[in-house]
Amino acid sequence: MSDSNTPNEVTATDVDGATGEATTPPIETARSVVQLEEEGDIAADYIEELLDITDLDGDIDIDARDGRAYLSVNSSQDSNLRILSKPDTVNALQELTRLAVQAKTGSYSRLILDVGGSRAARVAELTTLVDHAVDRIEAGAQAASLPPMSSYERKLVHDIVGARGFVSASEGEGRDRHTVVTRA
Numbered sequence: 001m002s003d004s005n006t007p008n009e010v011t012a013t014d015v016d017g018a019t020g021e022a023t024t025p026p027i028e029t030a031r032s033v034v035q036l037e038e039e040g041d042i043a044a045d046y047i048e049e050l051l052d053i054t055d056l057d058g059d060i061d062i063d064a065r066d067g068r069a070y071l072s073v074n075s076s077q078d079s080n081l082r083i084l085s086k087p088d089t090v091n092a093l094q095e096l097t098r099l100a101v102q103a104k105t106g107s108y109s110r111l112i113l114d115v116g117g118s119r120a121a122r123v124a125e126l127t128t129l130v131d132h133a134v135d136r137i138e139a140g141a142q143a144a145s146l147p148p149m150s151s152y153e154r155k156l157v158h159d160i161v162g163a164r165g166f167v168s169a170s171e172g173e174g175r176d177r178h179t180v181v182t183r184a
Contacts, residue, residue, distance in 0.1 A: 026097040036064035039101050039109050043071050045114070046100040050093070056081055058115075069111040071097070085116035091150070112152065122157060130160045137166065145171075148178045 029034065040062035051058050051073070059080050063070040075081045084093065094113040098114045122163040126149075131145035145156060154170050161168040168181045 007114070032067065033064055035105075035107075036067075036069045037062070038105065039062065040069040040071060040113055042101045042104045043069060043097045043109070043111055043113070047071060047073060047093075054084075055146060056084070069109070070114065072114045074116060081116045085118040087118060087122060090115050122153070126153060126157055127160055130157060130164065130181065131182045133161075134164050134166060137181065137183060141165050142181050143182045146179045146181070148172065148176050151177075154179050 037120050042062075044060045044062055047058075048059060056072040058075050061072040061074070063072070074079065075113070084090065090113060093115065097113055098109045098111055101111060111118075114120075133146060136144045149157070154177070158170075160167050161179070161181050165184055166181050167184050168179050170177055171179050171180050
C-alpha cells in the first residue's frame with residue numbers, strides 16, 4: 001500500500017470463490033463510517049440545542065451500526081426527559097433531526113433516535129404483538145395482520161417473526177402499510 005492512499009480508498013481485492021476472479025469489496029467501510037459519524041455529530045448538536053432550549057438534562061450517546069447512525073438520549077437523574085420519550089414524540093423528533101442532518105449534509109439520513117429507552121420499550125411492544133400473532137396462527141388462523149407501523153418498525157417485526165420460525169410480508173400503501181404473519 002502506498003502513502004498516497006487516502007483513508008476512503010479501498011485498495012484490497014478479494015477472490016470470488018465461485019469464479020476465482022478478483023473482486024473489489026464494497027466501499028461501505030471507511031467512507032460510510034465517516035459519514036455516519038458526521039450524521040451522528042450533527043444530530044447530537046441539534047438534539048443538544050433542543051435540550052438546552054427546553055431546559056432538559058440528557059446525555060447523548062452516538063453509535064453507528066447496520067448502516068445507520070443511532071443517537072440515544074438518557075438521563076442519569078430523575079429528569080423530565082420522559083416527556084420526550086413518548087413514541088409519537090420520539091418519531092417527530094427523529095424526523096426533525098433527520099431534516100437537520102439533511103440540511104447540513106445534503107444527503108438523506110436514516111438515523112435512529114432513542115429517548116429515555118423508548119426504542120427498547122417499543123421493541124418489547126412489537127415482540128408482544130408478534131407473539132400474539134403467532135399464537136393466533138398456532139390456534140388455526142391462516143395469517144395474522146399487525147397494525148400499521150413505520151418501515152423501521154416493520155423491519156424489526158420481520159426480524160422478530162423470522163426468529164420465531166414464521167414468515168412475514170408488508171402489505172398496503174402509505175400510512176396503511178402493515179405486516180402480515182404466516183407459517184413458514
